[in-house]
Amino acid sequence: MEVNEHKAELKNVNLRATPARLTILKLLGRTKKPIDINMAIDFLKKEGIKTNPATVFRTMNVLTQKGVTLLIQLQEGKMRYELSDREHHHHLVCEICGNIEDVLVDDISRMEKKIRRKTGFLVKRHSLEFFGLCKNCQN
Amino acid sequence: MEVNEHKAELKNVNLRATPARLTILKLLGRTKKPIDINMAIDFLKKEGIKTNPATVFRTMNVLTQKGVTLLIQLQEGKMRYELSDREHHHHLVCEICGNIEDVLVDDISRMEKKIRRKTGFLVKRHSLEFFGLCKNCQN
DNA sequence: TTGGGTGCAAAACGTTTGCACCAAT
DNA sequence: ATTGGTGCAAACGTTTTGCACCCAA
Numbered sequence: 001m002e003v004n005e006h007k008a009e010l011k012n013v014n015l016r017a018t019p020a021r022l023t024i025l026k027l028l029g030r031t032k033k034p035i036d037i038n039m040a041i042d043f044l045k046k047e048g049i050k051t052n053p054a055t056v057f058r059t060m061n062v063l064t065q066k067g068v069t070l071l072i073q074l075q076e077g078k079m080r081y082e083l084s085d086r087e088h089h090h091h092l093v094c095e096i097c098g099n100i101e102d103v104l105v106d107d108i109s110r111m112e113k114k115i116r117r118k119t120g121f122l123v124k125r126h127s128l129e130f131f132g133l134c135k136n137c138q139n
Numbered sequence: 140m141e142v143n144e145h146k147a148e149l150k151n152v153n154l155r156a157t158p159a160r161l162t163i164l165k166l167l168g169r170t171k172k173p174i175d176i177n178m179a180i181d182f183l184k185k186e187g188i189k190t191n192p193a194t195v196f197r198t199m200n201v202l203t204q205k206g207v208t209l210l211i212q213l214q215e216g217k218m219r220y221e222l223s224d225r226e227h228h229h230h231l232v233c234e235i236c237g238n239i240e241d242v243l244v245d246d247i248s249r250m251e252k253k254i255r256r257k258t259g260f261l262v263k264r265h266s267l268e269f270f271g272l273c274k275n276c277q278n
Numbered sequence: 279t280t281g282g283g284t285g286c287a288a289a290a291c292g293t294t295t296g297c298a299c300c301a302a303t
Numbered sequence: 304a305t306t307g308g309t310g311c312a313a314a315c316g317t318t319t320t321g322c323a324c325c326c327a328a
Contacts, residue, residue, distance in 0.1 A: 016283065017328095018326085037317080037318085050285085051284085051285085052284080052286070053318085054285070054286080054318085055285070058283080058284085058319090059283095061318095071214060073214050075210060077292080077293075077316080077317075078318090079216075092258065092260045094260075095263070101258065101260065103254055105250050105253070105254070106250060112269070114245075115231065115242055115269065119231065119242060119274070121269070121271060121272070121273050121274060122271045122272045123269045123271040125270050125271070126268065126270065127266065127268050129265065129266050130251070130254065130262045130264075130265045131263060131264050131265065132263035133260070133261045135258070155301085155302050155303070155306095155307060155308065156302075156303095157301080157307095176292080190309085190310085193294075193295085194308075196293060197294090200293095200294095216291080216292075217291085218293090
């Protein structure tokens with residue numbers, strides 16, 4: 001049962017299993033695109049969970065801090081989030097229609113090792129997003 | 140003379156050479172880190188140029204739109220900019236001290252070609268930033 | 279029971295916009 | 304003399320915060 005997995009997941013990171021959090025995890029689990037705060041608020045309303053923006057922001061912050069979610073920025077002036085236990089991937093953002101696709105690219109841990117060797121900097125995470133025209137928007 | 144280069148640069152992209160713009164180009168030319176709006180405002184004040192935030196935002200927008208500058212986002216909730224005619228590079232952002240280093244990494248145009256071949260998506264630009272601990276902050 | 283979580287309101291930021299005036303060409 | 308650029312103020316959207324109340328453990 002999906003809900004119990006989410007309860008366990010929250011317990012693992014010492015967070016209480018509240019309706020809002022469980023519902024946000026539900027949304028994260030079934031959405032392919034990284035979600036933004038308004039998507040979460042809309043989904044909570046649709047599921048009949050009373051909520052407000054501050055709670056959603058706080059939830060996304062704590063989930064990210066605990067490593068459950070990843071922060072994604074697509075140069076929109078707002079933050080998006082996705083589950084961190086998905087296969088490592090990056091995003092293709094269409095500058096015309098705004099669609100977001102996942103893409104698996106070559107592992108860049110090789111780059112990170114090289115950076116460590118050459119500069120001493122220890123990379124813990126990276127962000128790599130691609131912007132351009134999706135198949136449909138190229139005319 | 141530096142200023143005349145900037146005047147020419149602005150003329151090339153059909154923008155008028157105003158004191159604010161010339162001074163922002165001056166700052167961009169001498170700064171290694173991508174600048175944010177407040178850095179620009181502070182520099183303008185220091186140079187005795189009367190200004191206000193709206194003008195600086197408009198300037199950075201038009202410069203980016205004309206291709207003179209690149210928009211850089213380092214997951215800070217604000218935008219940064221750097222000159223686009225510099226050698227292609229990425230950034231190492233220290234999560235402890237906040238320092239930003241440039242880094243030259245392997246060309247990822249190979250990835251972009253692969254993406255085109257596999258998905259049909261035409262990549263026009265990408266953002267790749269690394270987050271972690273700089274040499275000094277690793278104890 | 280109790281401390282973490284939430285709701286509400288207000289505030290803090292970063293950024294954009296409308297409009298009158300100014301200044302680069 | 305044009306018209307693009309600026310300053311100012313107001314608006315906007317996102318995110319944070321303070322505080323009282325509530326509920327998951």
